[in-house]
Amino acid sequence: MIPEGIAYGGDYNPEQWPEEVWAEDVRLMREAGVNMVSVNIFAWALLEPREGEYDFARLDKILALLHENGIAADLATPTAAPPAWFFRKHPQALPVDRDGRRLSYGSRQTFCPSSPAYREAALRIARVLGERYADHPAVVMWHIHNEYGCHNAECYCDASAEAFRVWLRSRYGDLEALNHAWGTAFWSQWYYDWDEIIPPRATGAVPNPTHQLDWRRFCSDALLSLYKAEREVLREAAPSVPATTNFMVMYNFDALDYWRWAPELDVVSNDHYLRSTDPESEIDIALSGDLVRSLAGGPWLLMEHSTGAVNWQPVNRAKNPGELRRNALGHVARGADGIAYFQWRAAKAGAEQWHSAMLPHAGTDSQIWRDVVALGADLKALAQVRGSTSPASVAVVWDWNARWALELPSQPSESVRYLDLVRAWYEPLWRSGVAVDFVHPSADLSRYRLVLAPALYLVDDEGAANLTGFASGGGTLVVGFHSGAVDTNCHVRLGGYPGAFREALGVSTDELFPLLPDKTVALDGGGTASLWSERVRLAGADAVTSYAEGPLAGVPAVTRHTYGEGVAWYLATHPDPTTLTGLLDRIRTEAGVAPVRETPEGVEAVLRRGEDADYLFLINHGGRDAEVEVSAEATDLLTGGPTKDGKVSIAAGDVVVVREPRSR
CATH class of the missing domain: 3.20.20.80 (Glycosidases)
Incomplete structure (x- = not known):
């Protein structure tokens, strides 16, 4: 054993x-x-x-x-x-x-x-x-x-x-x-x-x-x-x-x-x-x-x-x-x-x-x-x-077939890298203290409120139907550029991009405009984008953000579409980190997704759930001491002592793990 x-x-x-x-x-x-x-x-x-x-x-x-x-x-x-x-x-x-x-x-x-x-x-x-x-x-x-x-x-x-x-x-x-x-x-x-x-x-x-x-x-x-x-x-x-x-x-x-x-x-x-x-x-x-x-x-x-x-x-x-x-x-x-x-x-x-x-x-x-x-x-x-689980209401779609296909030669841009895109979308969730699972495109999505597909270039019919069905059934789906472009055989899905997701996203693109290395394009409302742009035509969706300059000035860059009982977002470009964070914060808030715990900047909060207790990990990556609110009945597992007044202090560079009564 x-x-x-x-x-x-x-x-x-x-x-x-x-x-x-x-x-x-x-x-x-x-x-x-x-x-x-x-x-x-x-x-x-x-x-x-x-x-x-x-x-x-x-x-x-x-x-x-x-x-x-x-x-x-x-x-x-x-x-x-x-x-x-x-x-x-x-x-x-x-x-x-x-x-x-x-x-x-x-x-x-x-x-x-x-x-x-x-x-x-x-x-x-x-x-x-x-x-x-x-x-x-x-x-x-x-x-x-x-x-x-x-x-x-x-x-x-x-x-x-x-x-x-x-x-x-x-x-x-x-x-x-x-x-x-x-x-x-x-x-x-x-x-x-x-x-x-x-x-x-x-x-x-x-x-x-x-x-x-x-x-x-x-x-x-x-x-x-x-x-x-x-x-x-x-x-x-x-x-x-x-x-x-x-x-x-x-x-x-x-x-x-x-x-x-x-x-x-x-x-x-x-x-x-x-x-x-x-x-x-x-x-x-x-x-x-x-x-x-x-x-x-x-x-x-x-x-x-x-x-x-x-x-x-x-x-x-x-x-x-x-x-x-x-x-x-x-x-x-x-x-x-x-x-x-x-x-x-x-x-x-x-x-x-x-x-x-x-x-x-x-x-x-x-x-x-x-x-x-x-x-x-x-x-x-x-x-x-040991044995405790990790509940999450957000899922990020991850597929090795999509990664392999996206990084084959002769793509519109060799600067588009699978893991870079996934990490760029994951990072704002991590900073916000939001719990995340990763899922295959065909996974059961019923327990999630929000599903993100940052780089699903290749998707089969089953996976596409599963993701769009999640949105139509009441979930919030967010799709990144160049997703849904090809099927399981790497054949381009004809009729306009983003292929498998056009209907759910309420958009259609007729031409791609990848950006040269180190080039950016301004977005209206502030912020910039890099790597990618495309000529999007609205087909039921609403424009949230558009390009503010260049050959696509006035063309939607980020869209939102009410689809069935849910919502489908499309990011047709790669916003700068601050802009992307603002978008994802707005999207998750609308979807009803809250962080594990409100924490000061630099403090990572992660929850593991046992049969009769919750275990809250607080990791201070910053250079300053921090304080986080916890249950009044919480116990510090690493010191063995109780917490004080419903709060716990985490020294700079330190880790605290508290046991709390199981939440619903």
Whole structure:
């Protein structure tokens, strides 16, 4: 069983250290409050030194030591890093890049996801591990692989080409359907034989967009099939032990469609690392946490983040005082029932030797170690928060297919980036303290008052009908520019933009006018817009804001349309942050959406709801002390004391978590 309360720990790689260090490791883990660690993630070469020959002596000792000290093990299958002997025997399992170069081994994830030899070897070692440790008292969860697709999301070899063709046959049934879906009459790309279809390798001009989109879908599914295959092997051996793998819902990773992956995990886990260049990384933590919680449908586990600097950015900054604590508790506020780091002990050798850890190179006489111990005490004090939910009345539509399609080549503007648009719309809600879920276009929207679709370039008929039905049924829908433009095959929806949403929005656009980089256009009533403009004609909607200059002067830029029992808004441009904030504040207020709690500027308020109590997280990101009103019966969980006079003080850079009587 996963430890009670909030799980706390990190990746533990004792194979990197002599055995005499292990006893010190577990002693310090207990001092820090660690109750679960991930083990065996990159140990394949040591477990299986030669094909079919296994050495479990080291792992047996490690698991026994953890169990003796009350520390649970999230036991990994080490399949993210096949050993050198495997590639010497199966060189065809090495991945091939888009330009046709076969890569070499010597790092991690240097395998082709469609390689039969890799699959056979991965399932073999997963089966042996499952059978050996199925009933081990330390093992509470299977950690399958590690960060699927982080380095090998796409392989363009012949084995991948054949697997792609099998996937396409399953999707389309026959070549006529595929040719129609891909629009292959364009540029004489018609296919007469399945064997003519290859991955979208490097070519002289722009590849077919639907070909590229289906390739992204296939690559996600190919890795998912590997996860499911390993999971089934482990379920056969240990049906009661839950399985997970660590997602990477981060700014720079978009290889996998996690809406398809999440239902296959017993426990949804995520890795999250900060960008050194992000001046307000707390917003990224919140966005990522809300998205992972939405994927999980409830609480989740943070499998990896960093105590300080990472090692893979151009400049790897250390965390500021108090940031380690704010980051960790920010994830808990957004639904994480477990906090873990990469890694337990900082490596002295290898590619990640300059990546921070819970026990840094300086040892226990360090600020990071003191912060790690203090965080362990905080998480123990928050044990009762585990399992609580996060109510929200606002949903943001997120779809990996739309992201992939929007960022294909030959768009009206390459400056339009999916995540940039989503974050721009999410940020005002975050600053206002509004609780947000993320949803797939086809999700049940009945519990929301307000649904935002900032960048839904691609949407299928079902998703479009679901969103417009939400508006006609009484909800408030807000749609961003260039949304609804293409269908699931990346075909333009004819008759005018924004395609699938024209009727609901009460507008029609006949021509797009994307703006050049660093150019803006003035809006009437004040404010500016960037990135995008378009010639909108009203077809039932009212103009809220229009362009004040340029070729579209007087043309609506923001519209509002009463649609059925609800309202549909269209933002046909990208307003500056202040203007966008004002619009979204107006829209959410009209929709009856209130913040979780009124707070001073810089104080983040997040609510988790238990069966008999509410848990209010207050995180002060500002430089001044702040005060927030709470229930007169509230209790400060981190100090154990009552609050005073229905108010709580949050020092600059600090975090307060209060328990309040459950609100209706």
